[in-house]
Amino acid sequence: MEKANNERIKEVLLAAFVLLCVGLIFALWLNAFSEKDVETPYFYRGIPDVAESFDATETALAKPSVIETATPAPSPTRLQPTVTPTPSATPDLLLNFTPESDN
């Protein structure tokens, strides 16, 4: 009789443990599913100077002719930093420099 009781208590404890863990797992899942995707921040060398007229919806597939006629791609010599100084943010922007990467 006592053995049967002990067995019953052990079973109840085991069931309680498993159900508690299942409850925690569901809570973890709720947490994971309800969590919004991490903001995917951008990292820019200064404050990005986005033109007011910029509209991403206006992006279009470039025609080869457009690419050809656009400003020509730089020659390898132009790519040397010693030849062309690296463009940097304007002084105004530097004053308000709050890089995203400093988080």
Add this chain to the structure above:
Amino acid sequence: MNFQNIPVLPDPQVKKSKLTAPRLVLILSVALAVLAWIYGYFSSGTEAAPFVAEVIGGVSRVETRGDLFIGYDQDGNVIGYAATGQAQGYGGPLKMLVGIDLDGEITGVKIVEQRETLGFFNLILDRDFFGQYPGRNYRDPLQINRDLKAVSGATISAEGVASAARNAIRLMAQEGLNSPLPPEKRPIQFGIPEITLLGLYAAGYFGHKHRSGVWKRRIRWGTLLIGMVVLGFIYTAPLTIAQVIALLSGYWPDWHNNLYWYLLIGGILFVTTVDAKNPYCSWFCPFGAFQECLAQLTNAKLYRPRRLATFFTWLQRGLAFTAVLAGLALRKPGIAGYEPFATLFDFRGNMLEVVFLLVVSVASLMMYRPFCNYLCPLDPVYDFVAEGRRWVREGWLAWKKRTTKE
């Protein structure tokens, strides 16, 4: 050992290939998993074009040529290029948008798409990994441990980001700047974790075959402790359900940098399929070893009452199956993983995860491997593979018998 002898599925010595209830469930599971995969495949993907202005400054118009974006200023002059590059992270493909100016200097970077476990992704954000890019030249190596600092605890994610960025830069160098980069050298990463893993496989194999019970026990304790310390606490690289989901999703990482991933998953699948033995759980699972160490303190024994065994088995399978379905449907292998491995080995996790680890640890003092026996999502995966293997084998034997008679 008790752990291996738990009767979970029907007797393997079935003479005829029958459509038993577990096999029917197996078929349904595969069908559901395929549906989840198809749903996830067609519902994923992020357009990168709207983000180009965040990585090229002063852009007023963007034109798209495949994965390459050409940025123009208001006067119609090209002022920079952006491109997306893709690589495998820990949880699946990472898509990175990189912008450069006409001098080849990186102007900005942005993650457009990622499926990393939140903890890993936050870690690379916190360590300012992305902040290393702006200002670099496109000809820089941009490789971890060369000119980029590593992120301990999120190595695979960081490697995925670095690789995706390099792929984007290569595209811009070739198609935008007309100055292609030389072919990238990709050395095979083979170090302590890989050597340890191979050693553990070998020790497990010989230990398993050893006739002497004492030696078998000693070898097993040796592999368990090495697994816990090296694969657990030092490298935090145990097998997880997220890796299984990544495998099913087709998110296979670059083998040069992730040989460990292939050795771990491939080795386990190979041994389980060929030899019908699970080499991992009882021989070197780091979390299993942790639970066994706790059980040693109190001499805790295996407790699995027959009356409830079936219920608990199917509950465990249900949890594993839910995790797999969610991971496949959302294309995020790590989203539904619930193993407390990172909480223990990397001391990382939220309050719920810490409570979960504490509950399992206390239970481990009272019974043998409670997590493995009642909750681990990997055990049903082994059952699944073993059942499939048994089915194929029976069919093959029946076919062989038939052809011999003829």
